[in-house]
Amino acid sequence: MIPNRTRARLRDGAATVGAWLGLGSPYAAALMARLGFDWLVVDTEHSPFSYDAMAQSVMAILPTGTTPLVRVPWNDPTWIKLALDTGALGIVVPMVMNGEEARRAAEAARFPPRGIRSVGAWLGPCLHGTDYLQAIDDEVLVVVQIEHIRAVERADEICGAEGVDVVFIGPNDLASSMGLRGTDFRENPAWEEAVQTVLRAAQRAGRPAGMMCMSVEEAVHRWAQGFRFLAVASDARYIEQMAGEILRRWNGSLS
Secondary structure, three states, X not given: OOOOHHHHHHHOOOOEXXXXXXXXXXXXXXXXXXXXXXXXXEEOOOOOOOHHHHHHHHHHHHHHOOEEEEEOOOOOHHHHHHHHOOOXXXXXXXXXXXXXXXXXXXXXXXXXXXXXXXXXXXXXXXXXXXXXXXXXXXXXXXXXXXXXXXXXXXXXXXXXXXXXXXXXEOHHHHXXXXXXXXXXXXXXXXXXXXXXXHHHHHHHHOOOEEEEEOOHHHHHHHHXXXXXXXXXXXXXXXXXXXXXHHHHHHHHHHO
């Protein structure tokens, strides 16, 4: 079984850094995996990944030591089963609203008697080895997203749900649920208090908290606050930023 290094680092209290894969491209996944991130999320909720591209991305990431995770489109056992059947070492589940939904997500990610995941995948054992079925329940990382203000109000039960490994804040949807869409919400005290409410709940439950950050500076700031599962933007964002910087420098040299 290929070990889940991210899970081990989080268990030791270390910080981890990752990024989202939103281009829908296994080629981008292969390139990103060799850069040294702790983990990468193949995003099937908001990105144009086909099932084949998702599976190919997981296969490209696995040999590098970076942990391949899949964000499923919804908290549904079928999606979770299909994501893990690719050999992924974890799932990210969006818009979890209460402890029962968090528990159900964790159950769907593990085989009986700990969960309800169906046995039948062949790709996992092929990629990980013959001990996959015996070992995966202890290696899989279940990340649930708190991204609505009503979920913030139930953060303690979500963070304490059995089988949950990481609680991850979705900043944009959280802001939208608070009526802050289209504003500079990261400067809003009410939004920041919601973020801190989740962090405190995660710490009380002994679970690492995570968050999507848009810059290294923001990630370092959140690390200092106590976050340990930090995403810094996405493959698409990196292309946009680098290409924009090249063009700005080019145009500036001609003026």
